[in-house]
Amino acid sequence: MVAIIQDVSEMQRAAESLRTAGKRIGIVPTMGYLHEGHLSLIRTAKHHADVVVTTIFVNPKQFGPAEDYERYPRDLSNDSLLASSAGTDYIFAPESKSMYPNEYLTDVHIERYSSILEGRSRPGHFQGVATVVTKLLNITKPHVAVFGQKDAQQAVVIRQMLRDLNYDIELVIAPTVREADGLALSSRNSYLSTEERKQAPVLFQSLNLAEQRVREGVRVSVRIINEMSEFITNRSAGVIDYISIADSNTLEELSAIEGQRSVLISLAVRFGATRLIDNQIVKV
Numbered sequence: 001m002v003a004i005i006q007d008v009s010e011m012q013r014a015a016e017s018l019r020t021a022g023k024r025i026g027i028v029p030t031m032g033y034l035h036e037g038h039l040s041l042i043r044t045a046k047h048h049a050d051v052v053v054t055t056i057f058v059n060p061k062q063f064g065p066a067e068d069y070e071r072y073p074r075d076l077s078n079d080s081l082l083a084s085s086a087g088t089d090y091i092f093a094p095e096s097k098s099m100y101p102n103e104y105l106t107d108v109h110i111e112r113y114s115s116i117l118e119g120r121s122r123p124g125h126f127q128g129v130a131t132v133v134t135k136l137l138n139i140t141k142p143h144v145a146v147f148g149q150k151d152a153q154q155a156v157v158i159r160q161m162l163r164d165l166n167y168d169i170e171l172v173i174a175p176t177v178r179e180a181d182g183l184a185l186s187s188r189n190s191y192l193s194t195e196e197r198k199q200a201p202v203l204f205q206s207l208n209l210a211e212q213r214v215r216e217g218v219r220v221s222v223r224i225i226n227e228m229s230e231f232i233t234n235r236s237a238g239v240i241d242y243i244s245i246a247d248s249n250t251l252e253e254l255s256a257i258e259g260q261r262s263v264l265i266s267l268a269v270r271f272g273a274t275r276l277i278d279n280q281i282v283k284v
């Protein structure tokens with residue numbers, strides 16, 4: 001059975017005894033309201049570790065003031081069942097005030113990556129992510145951490161942070177899990193109306209269209225971006241926040257796809273108040 005820990009020191013003690021017993025610890029950080037995407041990360045972690053800790057924490061620091069922190073869906077009891085069925089041994093689900101007590105003053109900031117793409121639309125987001133991930137790593141003491149390709153920029157930010165701060169932790173990025181119609185699973189999909197849900201696969205479809213154009217030899221990014229944009233606006237009520245074609249390692253936006261081995265095509269689209277993101281890596 002899964003052990004649910006809410007207390008920071010208790011989690012640290014549990015992690016320390018696991019380490020002393022020679023166990024390899026894997027962490028899967030999440031904000032809960034778990035779906036099959038999260039569960040695939042837990043299964044992946046199980047392959048890379050003896051003991052899996054799934055963290056469930058809706059981190060206030062990574063939400064902007066006008067964002068959905070308050071209404072973000074939460075269901076710890078169902079999450080525990082799902083996480084346990086996928087092989088989680090420990091759930092760490094702290095309360096906000098134990099992670100950020102009144103006297104809390106420290107933030108982790110990653111230059112450059114924090115202010116582009118998602119960071120441009122969501123100021124402070126990656127600082128919040130880097131800060132909470134740092135804390136979760138210090139609390140759960142993992143040997144391996146598993147994140148999803150669904151949040152492509154987050155994966156790049158975490159990789160940079162682990163390297164810069166000399167974390168001795170293996171990073172595993174697991175592929176995006178999708179619904180049958182291509183929509184990437186997300187806790188935020190629960191916000192969509194029936195009509196919006198019908199239209200939401202345009203993100204994935206536009207990524208496929210972009211991939212096809214790259215394969216056909218189109219190299220001018222703006223041509224591909226314009227076509228994706230038209231595709232989305234013609235087929236849905238989605239409002240495009242951004243569409244980007246960037247180097248997948250440096251996230252540098254590319255006006256032309258030349259000499260890159262791997263490009264990251266990513267986008268954010270709003271359906272009413274719901275903001276969806278998706279991405280695809282295309283090997284050139």
Ligand code: AMP
Nearest residue numbers: 030031032037147148150151176177185
């Ligand atoms: P979240 O709970 O949305 O913060 O996500 C927690 C982790 O699950 C992050 O590493 C995400 O990238 C990953 N994740 C979210 N959605 C998916 C998905 N559809 N497929 C695979 N991983 C996902």
